[in-house]
Amino acid sequence: MKITAHVFYNGKYRKGTVHIERDRIIDFNEENINPEYVLTEGxxxxxxxxxxxxxxxxxxxxxxxxxxxxxxxxxxxxxxxxxxxxxxxxxxxxxxxxxxxxxxxxxxxxxxxxxxxxxxxxxxxxxxxxxxxxxxxxxxxxxxxxxxxxxxxxxxxxxxxxxxxxxxxxxxxxxxxxxxxxxxxxxxxxxxxxxxxxxxxxxxxxxxxxxxxxxxxxxxxxxxxxxxxxxxxxxxxxxxxxxxxxxxxxxxxxxxxxxxxxxxxxxxxxxxxxxxxxxxxxxxxxxxxxxxxLRKEKSLLLFRAGPGEIVKNPYLRPVKRLNISDGII
Missing domain, CATH: 3.20.20.140 (Metal-dependent hydrolases)
Structure with missing residues (x-):
């Protein structure tokens, strides 16, 4: 699966295209885009x-x-x-x-x-x-x-x-x-x-x-x-x-x-x-x-913005939303 996302990658938060397979990041290309998702570790x-x-x-x-x-x-x-x-x-x-x-x-x-x-x-x-x-x-x-x-x-x-x-x-x-x-x-x-x-x-x-x-x-x-x-x-x-x-x-x-x-x-x-x-x-x-x-492999979570939602800081969504299932794909 390939998506555009804000993602923590190689020690920094970046944005670009992410290639994910079996809950792991396979490849990442940093790009100046407006991603649809926020990708975080579990x-x-x-x-x-x-x-x-x-x-x-x-x-x-x-x-x-x-x-x-x-x-x-x-x-x-x-x-x-x-x-x-x-x-x-x-x-x-x-x-x-x-x-x-x-x-x-x-x-x-x-x-x-x-x-x-x-x-x-x-x-x-x-x-x-x-x-x-x-x-x-x-x-x-x-x-x-x-x-x-x-x-x-x-x-x-x-x-x-x-x-x-x-x-x-x-x-x-x-x-x-x-x-x-x-x-x-x-x-x-x-x-x-x-x-x-x-x-x-x-x-x-x-x-x-x-x-x-x-x-x-x-x-x-x-x-x-x-x-x-x-x-x-x-x-x-x-x-x-x-x-x-x-x-x-x-x-x-x-x-x-x-x-x-x-x-x-x-x-x-x-x-x-x-x-x-x-x-x-x-x-x-x-x-x-x-x-x-920790010993186990990292898991990944995807958060998607709501319809028409525009925020200056995309990381607000996983931080501010309290509903367990809210925004998680």
């Missing part, structure tokens, strides 16, 4: 917690009380039936698949038990990058070995939630095994960025309370930061994307806890645009920002 949800999908109502409270150790979420997970948790996970996975999400990164609580539940929920239609965590704050070599052998890596909550020696041990073991290590950082309060970077994380999550100097250090280290605007808004935080852009931080988008926000990356892209993120940057954050961690 969406990626870079940060989820779908284990809490079964929780349909949450109290209006702070981050620590809601999702911290011993908080509302942990109590709900500990008291829930495995079948209930599994059903909620599958619902979230189906929603992401309907939205053409090609991969998601899940921070899986509850140790080995939590890992085994989500592995039952996965299917072949979408790549799941499962980042587990130990069941408690005491280092258990056998548990860590099992988690790392059966997942993509470790995703911890925050350096504020653990003893520094424990975190360091977990991070070292994860890197020794060649797995992904990630951690939430400076979400509720500013945290020690030097200690965090010493852990050699592959990516960070949130960074709302980071200083500009913190962000510059993260940028120099080449570490992406995943931001979840809807979850942040629930806790009263408006993400200032201009700070990330100004400090040259690579941004990815995620949806965070499913009990707070359904795992729709298009809704995150939409809100990001209204919070000041340029449509092209929002599209990058929702599609290609985490490609280095």
């Amino acid at each position: 969406f990626v949800n870079a940060h989820t917690h779908i284990g809490d999908s079964f929780i349909k109502e949450v109290p209006r409270t702070g981050i620590k009380e809601l999702v911290g150790p011993g908080g509302f979420k942990q109590r709900m997970l500990e008291s829930a039936d495995d079948k209930m948790i599994l059903k909620g996970m599958r619902e979230s996975i189906r929603l992401m698949q309907r939205e053409d999400i090609r991969a998601f990164f899940d921070f899986r609580e509850s140790g080995i038990k939590g890992l085994n539940i989500i592995k039952r929920a996965l299917n072949d239609g979408m790549e799941g990058v499962i980042l587990t965590r130990p069941s408690g704050p005491v280092y258990d070599e056998k548990e860590i070995e099992y988690l790392l052998e059966n997942s993509s890596g470790i995703g911890l909550s925050s350096i504020s939630d653990y003893d520094p020696d424990f975190i360091s041990k977990v991070a070292r073991k994860t890197k020794e095994k060649g797995r992904i290590f990630s951690i939430h950082a400076s979400e509720r309060i500013r945290e020690d960025i030097d200690f965090i970077l010493d852990l050699k994380p592959d990516f960070l999550v949130h960074m709302h309370r980071a200083t500009d100097d913190d962000l510059r250090k993260v940028s120099r280290a080449g570490i992406p930061v995943v931001v979840a605007p809807r979850s942040a808004l629930f806790f009263g935080t408006f993400v200032d994307f201009s700070r990330f852009i100004r400090n040259d931080v690579r941004i990815a988008l995620g949806t965070d806890n499913a009990m707070l926000a359904v795992p729709s990356i298009r809704m995150e892209m939409n809100l990001s645009y209204y919070l000041g993120l340029d449509p092209v940057e929002a599209l990058k954050a929702g599609t290609i920002a985490m490609d280095r961690f």
Whole structure:
């Protein structure tokens, strides 16, 4: 199939004629034309917690009380039936698949038990990058070995939630095994960025309370930061994307806890645009920002303008439209 399209090709957004076969770009000729389509890679949800999908109502409270150790979420997970948790996970996975999400990164609580539940929920239609965590704050070599052998890596909550020696041990073991290590950082309060970077994380999550100097250090280290605007808004935080852009931080988008926000990356892209993120940057954050961690071949999405629709920025369409099927061919 040959089409005229705006397309991200060889690191830049261009326009021209694209030759596509079996969901792959075979050839591209850059031309000064008015394309009918916008061609993007499939969406990626870079940060989820779908284990809490079964929780349909949450109290209006702070981050620590809601999702911290011993908080509302942990109590709900500990008291829930495995079948209930599994059903909620599958619902979230189906929603992401309907939205053409090609991969998601899940921070899986509850140790080995939590890992085994989500592995039952996965299917072949979408790549799941499962980042587990130990069941408690005491280092258990056998548990860590099992988690790392059966997942993509470790995703911890925050350096504020653990003893520094424990975190360091977990991070070292994860890197020794060649797995992904990630951690939430400076979400509720500013945290020690030097200690965090010493852990050699592959990516960070949130960074709302980071200083500009913190962000510059993260940028120099080449570490992406995943931001979840809807979850942040629930806790009263408006993400200032201009700070990330100004400090040259690579941004990815995620949806965070499913009990707070359904795992729709298009809704995150939409809100990001209204919070000041340029449509092209929002599209990058929702599609290609985490490609280095993915194994499966990329999928492609086509968006077509509506009848008579003329826009100066063609990338507004996939960013602004919330309906899952709107504009997708």
